[in-house]
Every structure is written in C-alpha cells, then in structure tokens.
C-alpha cells in the first residue's frame with residue numbers, strides 16, 4: 001500500500017497528500033505538492049525511512065501548483081529523476097511562464113505564501129504522456145489513463161499489482177465524510193469529466209488515492225458518489241448562472257451555501273480543510289465559467305436543462 005504523506009499545507013493536516021509508493025531501490029512519489037511544503041514532505045518521507053535522494057520517479061496527475069509545484073525543484077536537485085506528466089502539462093513545466101501567470105490571476109499576492117518557488121523542470125527529465133502507456137519504475141508497473149475534466153491535461157495512474165488508482169483531483173475531494181466537487185477555473189469540462197469517471201471505473205480499481213485526501217478503500221462506491229456530487233454542483237451553478245445577478249453576490253451565495261453544507265456534514269475542522277484544498281469561490285468561478293462558455297457556444301438555451 002502507498003504511504004500517505006501529509007504535507008501540512010498552511011500548517012493544517014488533511015489538506016494535501018503525496019502518495020509515497022515503495023519500490024525497488026527507493027520510493028515513487030505521486031504529486032510531490034508545492035515547494036512551500038518541501039520541509040513537511042521531507043519530514044514525512046523520513047518517518048518511513050526515506051530521504052529525497054531515494055525518490056526514483058515523480059508521477060504527476062496534473063500540473064496545478066498544489067500537486068506539482070515542487071517538481072522542478074526536485075528535478076533540478078536530482079538530475080536523472082524522471083517526471084511523468086501529460087504532454088500538455090510537460091510544456092508548461094519546461095516553460096512555466098503561462099502556468100504562473102494563470103495561477104497569479106487566481107492567487108495574486110498570495111502566490112509565494114501558498115506555493116513557494118516554482119522552478120522549471122529540465123527538458124531531459126520530462127516523460128510526456130498522452131494516456132494508454134505503461135510505466136515501469138522500480139519493479140512496479142502503472143497504467144496511464146487520460147482523465148480530463150478537472151484539467152485538460154489530467155492523467156490517472158493505476159498500480160497494476162495493488163489495483164490502486166492515483167486519481168489526483170478527478171474523483172474530487174473527500175475529507176471528514178464530505179465529498180466536494182473540485183472545479184477551479186479554467187479547464188472544467190463536466191461531460192468529459194463524467195467520461196473520465198466511467199473510464200476510471202472501467203479500470204476496476206480496488207482503491208483510489210485522492211490528493212485531497214488519501215486512500216479511499218471503496219473505489220466503485222466513491223466514484224458513484226462523486227459523480228452525483230459533481231452533477232449536483234454543476235446543476236446548482238447552471239441555475240445560478242441562468243438566474244443571473246451581480247458577480248460578488250453570486251459568489252457570496254455560493255460560498256455561503258457550500259460552507260454551511262460542508263459544516264453540517266463534516267464539522268468545522270474538516271470544512272476548513274476542504275476550503276483550504278479548494279477555495280469555495282474558485283469552485284464557483286470554475287463552474288460559472290464553464291456554463292457561460294457553453295451558453296456562448298450553444299445559446300442561452302444551454303442553461304435551461306439539467307445535465308443528462
């Protein structure tokens with residue numbers, strides 16, 4: 001089984017998890033997290049008897065900073081460390097200017113406090129993927145599945161021996177018994193996301209590993225539940241966009257609803273962890289952008305009917 005490394009993001013546990021998978025000659029990391037958490041990552045690895053020099057490969061589900069921020073720092077410090085990532089993401093890791101500009105639009109002056117430095121991954125370290133590959137590292141074999149929806153460059157890795165699927169954010173966020181749709185801008189695509197959930201289920205995983213947060217033993221049950229959570233959030237956002245109104249009021253209404261819902265189900269602490277993993281205003285922004293783009297493309301009628 002993978003070790004769940006708690007990165008203690010912003011001093012809080014249960015927000016960002018790195019999977020550490022023991023392998024011949026060391027350990028494989030799925031999503032090493034942001035550079036701001038490198039000290040915590042190092043400490044968590046040490047509790048399992050590993051140092052950063054024992055890392056044999058980085059498997060990135062996608063390049064959002066909470067997942068991949070430290071990839072360049074590690075790849076530069078350990079030349080020869082392979083970094084697996086979807087081809088679209090690989091370009092942005094080699095030349096991070098666009099990725100950082102997009103993240104700065106979301107986080108503004110908070111970039112450095114949240115994520116720390118973001119270094120480019122040297123080209124020779126990159127192993128670009130498109131889905132359908134098999135990766136062999138340290139005696140382990142992973143199947144790669146292309147799983148867009150949360151991000152257009154998102155992949156899932158299936159450990160073929162243990163049947164654990166490393167799904168990043170494709171199966172949402174689960175903390176304290178509450179499941180949250182992970183829908184930040186700019187890439188959200190709900191129908192493609194639903195296809196990705198079907199594809200992951202088709203792999204027949206026994207368990208899932210979520211970046212937020214950790215191992216979920218009942219893979220099939222969680223995927224079914226997440227599909228409903230995503231659908232509910234998407235439909236609620238569709239109705240809010242259709243009803244219209246000023247953006248600050250729409251955002252406030254959304255955040256208020258989600259906060260109350262999360263607190264009721266999961267309690268104060270878990271709700272705070274959920275919000276640290278995915279700020280609720282960004283969940284709104286991602287879904288609202290998705291629906292407004294659809295209405296632009298297909299006409300306002302696109303907002304009339306629930307997803308089918």
Ligand SMILES: [Zn+2]
Nearest residue numbers: 064066169211
């Ligand atoms: Zn994430």
